[in-house]
Amino acid sequence: MSINQILDIASSGLAAQRLRVQLIASNIANSETTRTKExxxxxxxxxxxxxxxxxxxxxxxxxxxxxxxxxxxxxxPFLTRYEPGHPDADANGVVRYPNVNPVEEMVNLTEASRSYEANIASVRTAKSMASSALEILRVQ
Structure with missing residues (x-):
């Protein structure tokens, strides 16, 4: 496997985890959003x-x-709370809240961050290996 292939694999992982972190941030930011465009x-x-x-x-x-x-x-299913004064309450005074669990999202964020860091470590290792190979060639 070449250094370029290693970097391609790691960069695909970095991009995927970056998107995952963005989705998690969106989930957390909207954990109390009761009304969307849809x-x-x-x-x-x-x-x-x-x-x-x-x-x-x-x-x-x-x-x-x-x-x-x-x-x-x-x-x-959405979470429900009895809040009769809320503008989005139904006829029974129940408000539907997003199906987002902030604790679960934080666990997912930790996992995504660690996966991102593992891909960065792969890139650093590949870079170090390439530098060592060049150093060996230069010495001889």
Missing amino acids: GGPYRRRDAVFQAQDQGGFGEALSAAGVRVASIQTSQE
Whole structure:
């Protein structure tokens, strides 16, 4: 596997995790949004990843990298609260809130951040290996 392939794989992971972090931030920011343009409360969104086929030589490169296959909108039921004075309350005084759990989102954010850091570590290691190889060639 070449240094370029390693960097391509790591960069695809970086891009995928960056999008995931953006979606998590949007979920957290809208965790109390009861009215959207589409109508009704905000629905939680999440990225779905898929192995990226590079068509390489053998099994080692058959799944080289990751891509975002889709962004799914959660179909979990909304949270409800009895708030008769709220402008979005129904006839029974119940308000529907987004299906976003801030604690779960923070766990997802931690996981995405660690995955991002792991990809950065791969890039640094590949860079170090390339520098070492050049140094060996220069010495001889």
